[in-house]
Amino acid sequence: MAYFKSMKQDFSTFLPQDDWREQWEPYLDLPLRKVLGPLFSLLLAPVPLLKWRAVSAFGVTVSRLAEQDLESARVVMRRLMWNLNEESGAIGWGAPESMGESLARCSRLAVEFNRILISYAQEPASGDGNYLDHEPLRRGVYWGMARLAEKQPDLVQQGRSTFLELLKDEDAEKRALGLWGLGSVGVGAGQENTSAVRSLIEDKNVVVLYRNDQLREYLVSDLAREALVKIES
Template identity: 30%
Template sequence: MKEKLKEYLINSDWDGVRRLASTRKIILSKLLSFTFNPDEEIRWKAVDALQIAVGIWIKKDVKAVREFCRRLFWMLNDESGNMGWFAPQAIGAVLAGNHEKLANFFPMLISVLDGDERPEIVKGVLWALGHIGPIHDDFAREARFRIQPYLLANNAEIREEAVKVMQKFNIQEKEG
């Protein structure tokens, strides 16, 4: 299954991902493993595929999806022993596509910024906030407030990500 899934990711075969996801809950774990792939393109495609797969499984087993989300947040914890650098992006994709049933995880995502100073994690959380915020107005207000300090961050990559996210929010306001 993992090789077939990798083939789907490489080819951006989202219908193939949907077919696998419709019958195999283990796809969530398999896709998560691809967020550790050395190939950045595969990591990003795994994030996109997670949004698709969770969208299917949330209709079948909300409890399992919530547990999966908790697992993603655990990966951000130093005690987990994981180097879950792409966990924030995975969280952002999962929450963006499944707002109503996973809304309780939004405050948890925002709170990651309270004490985590690892640039990879901060940048990933900012990306996640930018991915979710333009889709969900109620979340965007709180996220915008929390992102503003990062516009002045010493780390250039974090600053750039914060600017991109704020631009997404501003575009959303103008269109709305």
């Protein structure tokens, strides 16, 4: 327990710093499942940047764990999935983001778990599915999907319809996440889809997104232009 508390305190101190990656490297030489314990708790951190850096560190660590022991990394993914299951009694804060970050950093895990991540955001046509009714958790799924699409767009093609739906949402952050995702996976067939992206070029709403290890403000209009450049190229 003292080991856990000590690492959590250390992580809380340096993860928000710009050089957190350099400070993280020595921990990758430790038993990685013990390192992940404090990170799980920091996914609930009230300080936004600390929470998001914990997500990044989680992905780095799971990717390294998969190189050493793929089955152990699968167990971590299943724990995240369990945390998103209503039967677990947990709320699952940070779980979809951590899953998306881990899959973005590990192609082996991405091939196995990409459909599960996407299923959390899509209501099944029939029967039971994994759709998350809790909207704040789905927002984390949208982020995880967009993050994975940055690295492995082919694995997120079935999420295109979700990104397109987000463009119509009243919530500016959801529109921004939809644009981020579509910039990687493309809009698919239909001029109306490209037009949906173009319609947001004048959207001057400001959102806060975590991208490239940084938590910063973006104009939705800038994200629309960024998406169009990627789509049209």
